[in-house]
Amino acid sequence: MNKELLEQSLILNRRKFLSKLSLGIGSVALGSLLIPDLFTGKPDEEVLMAGLPHFAPKAKRIIYLFQNGAPSQLDLFDYKPKLQEMFGLDLPESIRMGQRLTGMTADQKKFPLAGSIFNFKQYGKTGAWFSELLPHIASVSDDLCIVKSLFTEAINHDPALTFFQTGAQVGNRPSMGSWLSYGLGSENKNLPAFCVLLSKGKGNGQGVYSKLWSNGFLDSIHQGVQFSSGDNPVLYLNNPESISKEDRRKMLDKVNELNEVAYEEFGDPEINTKIQQYEMAFRMQTAVPEITDMSKEPESIIKLYGPECLIPGTYAANCLLARKLSENGVRFVQLYHQGWDGHNNLPNEIKGQCQDVDQASAALITDLKQRGLLDETLVIWGGEFGRTNYCQGTLTKDNYGRDHHPRCFTIMMAGGGVKPGVYGETDDFGYNIIKDPVHVNDFHATVLNLMGINHEQLTYKHLGRRYRLTDVAGKVVNGIIA
Numbered sequence: 001m002n003k004e005l006l007e008q009s010l011i012l013n014r015r016k017f018l019s020k021l022s023l024g025i026g027s028v029a030l031g032s033l034l035i036p037d038l039f040t041g042k043p044d045e046e047v048l049m050a051g052l053p054h055f056a057p058k059a060k061r062i063i064y065l066f067q068n069g070a071p072s073q074l075d076l077f078d079y080k081p082k083l084q085e086m087f088g089l090d091l092p093e094s095i096r097m098g099q100r101l102t103g104m105t106a107d108q109k110k111f112p113l114a115g116s117i118f119n120f121k122q123y124g125k126t127g128a129w130f131s132e133l134l135p136h137i138a139s140v141s142d143d144l145c146i147v148k149s150l151f152t153e154a155i156n157h158d159p160a161l162t163f164f165q166t167g168a169q170v171g172n173r174p175s176m177g178s179w180l181s182y183g184l185g186s187e188n189k190n191l192p193a194f195c196v197l198l199s200k201g202k203g204n205g206q207g208v209y210s211k212l213w214s215n216g217f218l219d220s221i222h223q224g225v226q227f228s229s230g231d232n233p234v235l236y237l238n239n240p241e242s243i244s245k246e247d248r249r250k251m252l253d254k255v256n257e258l259n260e261v262a263y264e265e266f267g268d269p270e271i272n273t274k275i276q277q278y279e280m281a282f283r284m285q286t287a288v289p290e291i292t293d294m295s296k297e298p299e300s301i302i303k304l305y306g307p308e309c310l311i312p313g314t315y316a317a318n319c320l321l322a323r324k325l326s327e328n329g330v331r332f333v334q335l336y337h338q339g340w341d342g343h344n345n346l347p348n349e350i351k352g353q354c355q356d357v358d359q360a361s362a363a364l365i366t367d368l369k370q371r372g373l374l375d376e377t378l379v380i381w382g383g384e385f386g387r388t389n390y391c392q393g394t395l396t397k398d399n400y401g402r403d404h405h406p407r408c409f410t411i412m413m414a415g416g417g418v419k420p421g422v423y424g425e426t427d428d429f430g431y432n433i434i435k436d437p438v439h440v441n442d443f444h445a446t447v448l449n450l451m452g453i454n455h456e457q458l459t460y461k462h463l464g465r466r467y468r469l470t471d472v473a474g475k476v477v478n479g480i481i482a
Contacts, residue, residue: 057452065364065380066337066383067353068161069342071383072342080430095431101155114389118347136362143369144412148426149437150382151437162212175334178223180332191328196227196336203342204342217462219270229313294320304363315357320364327371364379379414385405424438456470
């Protein structure tokens with residue numbers, strides 16, 4: 001469609017909208033409130049997609065605590081006494097059923113079963129099992145929806161992690177946060193809709209990379225904004241020493257004028273995106289320092305999250321920052337915590353990882369709840385796949401490693417319209433799902449549903465095809481929705 005026809009189409013769409021509301025200044029004002037981008041000149045499909053959920057949402061915002069490297073569900077949540085009874089015996093072929101293996105255990109002749117060396121107890125009204133490694137998370141068990149029956153096809157970290165974050169095992173797809181930014185926009189004009197926080201634990205780490213919070217083929221305004229742990233939480237945000245705020249404002253006005261001329265000539269939508277990004281960065285110069293300043297937090301909050309919350313870049317500090325960002329209207333906060341790749345020496349490594357995340361994870365849920373924000377904030381905790389019930393390498397009574405296991409693993413959610421309790425079940429060996437399987441596509445469909453979005457309708461046309469987060473699959477798991 002050429003520029004003239006596109007402009008005519010936009011005029012007709014505006015006229016159609018105004019005729020539905022009746023003409024007049026009051027109608028124009030109401031229209032701009034209902035659809036903030038109505039008069040921005042964006043194509044009709046994009047205007048109607050932004051800012052309007054398909055139905056009443058149960059959650060307004062998401063905080064995703066991604067445990068990168070895959071925590072061992074068998075040492076944390078999925079209690080299996082059978083594995084302790086059969087400690088050291090070979091995994092029966094009738095259970096393994098020729099499952100695909102990674103290159104790290106494909107050459108093993110035996111698959112010795114390794115029951116967890118940690119003690120488990122039941123907690124709360126639902127009687128959910130938790131390892132002794134997670135006493136704080138166990139204490140908020142009545143707020144948790146524990147899904148024990150997640151599964152995926154990806155068996156290695158990169159494709160599995162990319163799949164969870166973007167709905168595809170390959171790159172160049174929009175991340176979940178980008179889809180929500182595109183579909184729902186931001187609640188705070190001074191902050192991005194999608195923010196990213198990184199931390200690294202004591203265990204064996206797997207890398208994270210910017211493609212995980214990429215906008216893919218969506219406008220770059222929807223890309224995740226990474227916060228760092230240095231003096232400048234958002235790089236290149238502050239003005240140079242010789243530039244005042246007034247000078248920056250004048251410079252941006254001139255740059256925007258040039259960009260508007262370029263847009264009139266070329267019609268490239270990315271030019272408008274650049275204008276929006278410059279303006280967002282200018283507004284963030286005031287908003288970001290205030291939000292990242294922890295000095296005003298009361299002592300009770302510091303005690304709740306633990307002393308590490310005052311050390312920028314730690315998991316605890318990022319959990320507290322995630323609460324502050326979410327509280328201030330950031331639609332999607334993505335936290336990545338590295339160090340869960342327990343191929344060997346798992347018992348020692350997982351102790352350190354749990355020390356990093358247990359208190360702060362529970363504190364975030366408690367903090368949101370006592371502020372009256374948990375009901376409208378969906379908190380997600382989990383990794384990209386699970387861990388095997390058999391040992392990788394040499395097994396001893398107090399030491400073992402576990403390989404990747406995509407067939408079943410556990411993820412937790414709280415708030416945001418989920419139903420507290422345990423959903424799904426695995427067999428006595430913790431190897432196969434025997435009740436209520438949940439695929440990654442189903443997980444994505446359900447998360448979007450909680451945000452008021454029909455996952456089949458949140459689409460974007462790219463290279464002649466309509467894409468969505470759930471691609472051509474996914475069904476909403478109604479059993480976990482309150």
